[in-house]
Amino acid sequence: xxxxxxxxxxxxxxxxxxxxxxxxxxxxxxxxxxxxxxxxxxxxxxxxxxxxxxxxxxxxxxxxxxxxxxxxxxxxxxxxxxxxxxxxxxxxxxxxxxxxxxxxxxxxxxxxxxxxxxxxxxxxxxxxxxxxxxxxxxxxxxxxxxxxxxxxxxxxxxxxxxxxxxxxxxxxxxxxxxxxxxxxxxxxxxxxxxxxxxxxxxxxxxxxxxxxxxxxxxxxxxxxxxxxxxxxxxxxxxxxxxxxxxxxxxxxxxxxxxxxxxxxxxxxxxxxxxxxxxxxxxxxxxxxxxxxxxxxxxxxxxxxxxxxxxxxxxxxxxxxxxxxxxxxxxxxxxxxxxxxxxxxxxxxxxxxxxxxxxxxxxxxxxxxxxxxxxxxxxxxxxxxxxxxxxxxxxxxxxxxxxxxxxxxxxxxxxxxxxxxxxxxxxxxxxxxxxxxxxxx
Amino acid sequence: xxxxxxxxxxxxxxxxxxxxxxxxxxxxxxxxxxxxxxxxxxxxxxxxxxxxxxxxxxxxxxxxxxxxxxxxxxxxxxxxxxxxxxxxxxxxxxxxxxxxxxxxxxxxxxxxxxxxxxxxxxxxxxxxxxxxxxxxxxxxxxxxxxxxxxxxxxxxxxxxxxxxxxxxxxxxxxxxxxxxxxxxxxxxxxxxxxxxxxxxxxxxxxxxxxxxxxxxxxxxxxxxxxxxxxxxxxxxxxxxxxxxxxxxxxxxxxxxxxxxxxxxxxxxxxxxxxxxxxxxxxxxxxxxxxxxxxxxxxxxxxxxxxxxxxxxxxxxxxxxxxxxxxxxxxxxxxxxxxxxxxxxxxxxxxxxxxxxxxxxxxxxxxxxxxxxxxxxxxxxxxxxxxxxxxxxxxxxxxxxxxxxxxxxxxxxxxxxxxxxxxxxxxxxxxxxxxxxxxxx
Numbered sequence: 001x002x003x004x005x006x007x008x009x010x011x012x013x014x015x016x017x018x019x020x021x022x023x024x025x026x027x028x029x030x031x032x033x034x035x036x037x038x039x040x041x042x043x044x045x046x047x048x049x050x051x052x053x054x055x056x057x058x059x060x061x062x063x064x065x066x067x068x069x070x071x072x073x074x075x076x077x078x079x080x081x082x083x084x085x086x087x088x089x090x091x092x093x094x095x096x097x098x099x100x101x102x103x104x105x106x107x108x109x110x111x112x113x114x115x116x117x118x119x120x121x122x123x124x125x126x127x128x129x130x131x132x133x134x135x136x137x138x139x140x141x142x143x144x145x146x147x148x149x150x151x152x153x154x155x156x157x158x159x160x161x162x163x164x165x166x167x168x169x170x171x172x173x174x175x176x177x178x179x180x181x182x183x184x185x186x187x188x189x190x191x192x193x194x195x196x197x198x199x200x201x202x203x204x205x206x207x208x209x210x211x212x213x214x215x216x217x218x219x220x221x222x223x224x225x226x227x228x229x230x231x232x233x234x235x236x237x238x239x240x241x242x243x244x245x246x247x248x249x250x251x252x253x254x255x256x257x258x259x260x261x262x263x264x265x266x267x268x269x270x271x272x273x274x275x276x277x278x279x280x281x282x283x284x285x286x287x288x289x290x291x292x293x294x295x296x297x298x299x300x301x302x303x304x305x306x307x308x309x310x311x312x313x314x315x316x317x318x319x320x321x322x323x324x325x326x327x328x329x330x331x332x333x334x335x336x337x338x339x340x341x342x343x344x345x346x347x348x349x350x351x352x353x354x355x356x357x358x359x360x361x362x363x364x365x366x367x368x369x370x371x372x373x374x375x376x377x378x379x380x381x382x383x384x385x386x387x388x389x390x391x392x393x394x395x396x397x398x399x400x401x402x403x404x405x406x407x408x409x410x411x412x413x414x415x416x417x418x419x420x421x422x423x424x425x426x427x428x429x430x431x432x433x434x435x436x437x438x439x440x
Numbered sequence: 441x442x443x444x445x446x447x448x449x450x451x452x453x454x455x456x457x458x459x460x461x462x463x464x465x466x467x468x469x470x471x472x473x474x475x476x477x478x479x480x481x482x483x484x485x486x487x488x489x490x491x492x493x494x495x496x497x498x499x500x501x502x503x504x505x506x507x508x509x510x511x512x513x514x515x516x517x518x519x520x521x522x523x524x525x526x527x528x529x530x531x532x533x534x535x536x537x538x539x540x541x542x543x544x545x546x547x548x549x550x551x552x553x554x555x556x557x558x559x560x561x562x563x564x565x566x567x568x569x570x571x572x573x574x575x576x577x578x579x580x581x582x583x584x585x586x587x588x589x590x591x592x593x594x595x596x597x598x599x600x601x602x603x604x605x606x607x608x609x610x611x612x613x614x615x616x617x618x619x620x621x622x623x624x625x626x627x628x629x630x631x632x633x634x635x636x637x638x639x640x641x642x643x644x645x646x647x648x649x650x651x652x653x654x655x656x657x658x659x660x661x662x663x664x665x666x667x668x669x670x671x672x673x674x675x676x677x678x679x680x681x682x683x684x685x686x687x688x689x690x691x692x693x694x695x696x697x698x699x700x701x702x703x704x705x706x707x708x709x710x711x712x713x714x715x716x717x718x719x720x721x722x723x724x725x726x727x728x729x730x731x732x733x734x735x736x737x738x739x740x741x742x743x744x745x746x747x748x749x750x751x752x753x754x755x756x757x758x759x760x761x762x763x764x765x766x767x768x769x770x771x772x773x774x775x776x777x778x779x780x781x782x783x784x785x786x787x788x789x790x791x792x793x794x795x796x797x798x799x800x801x802x803x804x805x806x807x808x809x810x811x812x813x814x815x816x817x818x819x820x821x822x823x824x825x826x827x828x829x830x831x832x833x834x835x836x837x838x839x840x841x842x843x844x845x846x847x848x849x850x851x852x853x854x855x856x857x858x859x860x861x862x863x864x865x866x867x868x869x870x871x872x873x874x875x876x877x878x879x880x
Binding site: 305313343346347 | 786
């Protein structure tokens, strides 16, 4: 077989299970694709071919021995280099963390290994998952950013190097690069995926993010990592959403979407405005324009207060010990964060809670909210673009998807963002599948 | 029968269940005791005799109809006037809240009603459960404070007006008045009792507190209110500790206590220092002096930063709309809280978490920590005394008991405080029973 690297994770796992391909063949093909594309894309921060192949061989031996297969048995995944790995360095895109070798896996990484996945390597992150860009370029146009902060994960999946990757999102770090690179990205409901042993910027805002080339793969990846972890203070023990099963179902009634422009609509570029006008027309009465109450505008300063204060706190050692080795944008953010008062911080949390409640109300009348994933296609240059179209949803902790359904006149991918109420992750995927079928 | 008001809650419930007394007789006797003692003690902020008797009559009718009894069927309880009641005003000891009539019960109050209890009335709190004293006097000496902020609950139980009462604790508001009034007081592990529809000073520090005249009654009261409530963000669904059953068991091996002076030992009055020297002698090698690491001294400024910042946030409407009707001590606290930075606030939370972990470690080697409940007996005057001996344990969220085992040379009660690791509430009660038997 050829082009194994283009298989979806679900197909690859099935073929391995059926003995029609081996994990080693799959991993070798992915490594060959990386060899071909990496000079232009630069998605990987750490990659040890021998270690990857050794994992694949172990997976193949387990198969031959008749041991049970996890849902990702033998399937390679990319891991953003802010999620700890016990067998590879984790340097958080930060010069101060060079040579850091954690002894434990991040909870989400350990769950992927448990599902049988091969941890192929660590993908490039911006500095400390914030704005200062890494080396990665957009697979569709090397003059453009892949978006950030999960730059390498989005680019690696888009470039066919790996079918799945983990990223993170504290503002727009999964949705935006997914949109810029033309892949599916998902930020599950806050508290559904453990953040243990992952770089902490903000307990309130940090999420694990998911990348794949199909909705089915997102569902498989999501199910693998949505497992209760008492060590993550924001998780609650509850049955995880049945993503794979729900995605495969037909919606019981035709979904209805709320078309939401958000208070940052003014930042949407002409290409996005035009694409959304077309979308609205194509959907007809299956989508209804909804204006958000004015109160929603408070999300942006609230997210900023929480993120900057939390970053100042969680990165205080880096700032105190080596601020001269941090980027200016990081230093300035931490310095703003140090000036936030506890009152503004607490008020911002009240806003976050209120917004989540308001979105629950709003989304009750609709299957999902349809809104841009980013202001436009990936900008030219190294700056990672604006997260503004994600800020509100991240702050509220609601699930969000970026779907690669649009392109600009030059063929550059643009994302459509679908958002639902908290814990409606499974229905959100099902609604997304419906939307894809309606628009194709 | 006479002196029904002196029955324990457990005995009273049993006699009612067996048809040997009625709830109405019990409530009438408690009301008579209140009539006799209230002029001197002033424990009640709101008391409606007719409403109390009507509840008792309904309990007696249910008994006659053969309906099932809860564990507190027909037993009167006092409720600190910071816990909402749907059938009585809740004024939080604050002029600005005069005439406030909530439509819903606090979660803990609703659970007591479900257990069959008669909500006799609302007990006096200091202003907004902080320092500015209410009218209540110490039942042992009207020249002295009952302690605060749960002044009326502690005094009402001590004066035989009611066998059980609910209070709250954000610093030392249950342990200190229990010690000053010579009753048993308990602050369960943070997150074991819901704070829904209770005055919020601080999510991190607020606890519901329990008052009774015996350990058995504390256990019955605790079991009635320890029920998971998803609306309290700090609760986790887990089996509640079996307080009543564990208290009735013998310790499997003889308990060992850690004698801990804490960094505020210098505030302990000569009476307390002498009493603790005697205690240590009486316990011999069943108690071992343990010095806390220096780090523990950070608890006091950390608790202050969290409490003051949270109070400034949660009482902002009161401050903004009517600061001139708040006491000077409340105004000054809120003003200090407004100046706390998010960095100090977040660092204080890290200290709280670290302390809880350290106490878990320390308490692992002992059945409980033995430490003063207050600097000395109740001071003369209206000021409610120092919470300093509670601060550390409240911040760490660990369970604490005040046992009325000591008195000074004038016969004034002094408390012994027993503390355990988080979620060891049941064993803490059992260890307390053992300590009482050893010392009697």
